[in-house]
Amino acid sequence: xxxxxxxxxxxxxxxxxxxxxxxxxxxxxxxxxxxxxxxxxxxxxxxxxxxxxxxxxxxxxxxxxxxxxxxxxxxxxxxxxxxxxxxxxxxxxxxxxxxxxxxxxxxxxxxxxxxxxxxxxxxxxxxxxxxxxxxxxxxxxxxxxxxxxxxxxxxxxxxxxxxxxxxxxxxxxxxxxxxxxxxxxxxxxxxxxxxxxxxxxxxxxxxxxxxxxxxxxxxxxxxxxxxxxxxxxxxxxxxxxxxxxxxxxxxxxxxxxxxxxxxxxxxxxxxxxxxxxxxxxxxxxxxxxxxxxxxxxxxxxxxxxxxxxxxxxxxxxxxxxxxxxxxxxxxxxxxxxxxxxxxxxxxxxxxxxxxxxxxxxxxxxxxxxx
Numbered sequence: 001x002x003x004x005x006x007x008x009x010x011x012x013x014x015x016x017x018x019x020x021x022x023x024x025x026x027x028x029x030x031x032x033x034x035x036x037x038x039x040x041x042x043x044x045x046x047x048x049x050x051x052x053x054x055x056x057x058x059x060x061x062x063x064x065x066x067x068x069x070x071x072x073x074x075x076x077x078x079x080x081x082x083x084x085x086x087x088x089x090x091x092x093x094x095x096x097x098x099x100x101x102x103x104x105x106x107x108x109x110x111x112x113x114x115x116x117x118x119x120x121x122x123x124x125x126x127x128x129x130x131x132x133x134x135x136x137x138x139x140x141x142x143x144x145x146x147x148x149x150x151x152x153x154x155x156x157x158x159x160x161x162x163x164x165x166x167x168x169x170x171x172x173x174x175x176x177x178x179x180x181x182x183x184x185x186x187x188x189x190x191x192x193x194x195x196x197x198x199x200x201x202x203x204x205x206x207x208x209x210x211x212x213x214x215x216x217x218x219x220x221x222x223x224x225x226x227x228x229x230x231x232x233x234x235x236x237x238x239x240x241x242x243x244x245x246x247x248x249x250x251x252x253x254x255x256x257x258x259x260x261x262x263x264x265x266x267x268x269x270x271x272x273x274x275x276x277x278x279x280x281x282x283x284x285x286x287x288x289x290x291x292x293x294x295x296x297x298x299x300x301x302x303x304x305x306x307x308x309x310x311x312x313x314x315x316x317x318x319x320x321x322x323x324x325x326x327x328x329x330x331x332x333x334x335x336x337x338x339x340x341x342x343x344x345x346x347x348x349x350x351x352x353x354x355x356x357x358x359x360x361x362x363x364x365x366x367x368x369x370x
Contacts, residue, residue, distance in 0.1 A: 067101045069111060069125040070134050077125075079118040079208055083108035091116035091210040094325070096138050098205035101127065114207035139203035141174035142358055143182050146200050152192035156181035163192045170340075171354040174201060186339050186355050206325050252292065253318035253368060257336045260288045266351045268344045281332050284344040284351060285320060288334060289367060296367055300332040307365030315356070315364055324362035335364070 071077055076094040080087030083105040091114070093099055099113035099120070108119045109127075126134060145166045153160040156178050164186075166172070172184035172194075181193045182201055269278025273287050282300040289296050297306045304322045315321070315335045323331040333343030333356070341356045 068131045068135070069099045069101050069109065069127045070131055070138060071095050071097050071099075072124055072126045077120055079111065079113070079116050079120055081118055083110075083119045087119060089211060090118040091208045092214060093120065093208045094206065097207055097325075098138065099125070099208060114209065115213075116208040116210050135203065139205050140359065141177070141201065141203055143172050143174050143184050143194055143199040143201050145170045145194075145198065147198040150194060150198050152184075152186070152194060153181075154192065156183070156193040158195075160193070163190075166194070167353065169349065169352045169354075171352070171358045173355065173358050177201070184355075185357060190339070209325075253316060256288060256292060256318045256368075257334070257342075259291060260284075260334050260342050261336065261353070263351050264342065264353060268347050268350045270347075279344050279351075281344045285332050285334055294367055301329045303332055304329050304363060304365055307367045310364050310366050312361055312364050316366075316368075316370075318368050320365045320367070321356055322362045322364065323359045329362060331359075 071093040073093075073095050076092040078089045079091040079093055081090055082088075093111075093113055093116075097113065099111040101109050101111055102117070103110040104122075105119070107122045109122055109125060110119055111117070111125075145168055148168050150166045150170075152163045152166055154163055155161075166186075172186055174182050175185055175191060176183035178193075180196055182196060182199065183191055183193055185191055263275045263284075266276055267278040268280065270280050271283070272278040272280055273283035275284065275287050279287060282298060282303055285303060286296055286298055297303050300322060303320060307320065310319060312321075317335060317337040319335045321333045321335050321341050322329050323333075331343065331345075333341035333354075335341050335356060336353065339356055340353055342351065342353045344351045345354070
């Protein structure tokens with residue numbers, strides 16, 4: 001009996017029952033439990049007439065899909081400690097951000113998104129079938145390499161030319177999904193095909209921001225206003241620390257990249273600055289640059305305004321690339337060349353190398369004076 005492998009992550013769209021066989025029109029991943037649940041390795045026989053498809057789609061998949069919700073607001077909705085307007089504000093779910101529904105109380109939903117668990121009034125959430133329609137629009141599809149070395153093909157077949165090699169843990173934006181292959185972007189405008197046998201394809205969504213994170217953002221924005229001018233002074237100081245000729249600058253950039261790469265795989269710790277015991281994204285960049293006598297601000301938002309803003313098309317190894325959520329910078333990485341960056345990404349992945357455009361870059365800044 002020939003079996004067709006149907007990899008399902010979260011829930012499935014567009015499944016049809018035709019004459020005793022299953023036709024998969026489109027399968028999508030919907031991360032739901034904590035917005036990162038991945039269900040895979042389910043096998044469906046193409047010839048099993050006794051498969052009750054109605055029961056299949058009404059099983060755990062459908063119930064789990066119903067737990068996905070998106071903010072239905074123009075800016076944000078508050079997440080409260082109880083199902084009442086009097087409840088303490090614990091965080092904010094911004095427009096187009098996702099949450100997992102944990103339960104309900106009256107016309108309120110108990111939700112979890114990011115680090116925040118609390119209540120949101122139902123009228124401010126898109127749920128159920130309407131939420132499913134938004135998954136493709138609001139989610140970002142990425143492919144994560146899960147083998148030591150993966151060949152990138154020019155076409156979607158194993159006989160095609162090998163364009164380059166990707167390493168374990170590398171993450172790339174998915175441009176197109178085919179049967180057994182995904183087309184990904186890398187090194188700027190280059191594209192290639194990866195076998196789905198060696199990547200995990202997932203959907204990522206924006207999540208809620210806690211009140212503590214929001215307060216930190218406001219403080220950073222205030223500090224950034226004072227940092228912009230002093231950042232120029234820092235850049236001048238850095239140029240005194242290193243030789244200003246192009247040969248020396250190139251050598252410095254290469255050295256920074258090699259220094260940063262040796263910490264790949266080390267842990268992510270929010271608020272940390274240790275390259276070995278744990279650091280967050282901005283602590284990582286600050287600590288790497290400090291090793292070369294280059295002083296940069298502590299937070300990603302301050303780092304974004306403290307250096308010289310450059311075009312993404314002008315990126316050179318050692319430059320910083322910034323990413324944003326709802327227009328607010330929330331991540332920074334070091335460009336290492338070849339269309340890749342290294343950063344302290346998350347508690348799950350630690351310090352890792354990814355394609356620079358695995359998320360849409362927001363801006364770039366330079367602290368190395370050329």
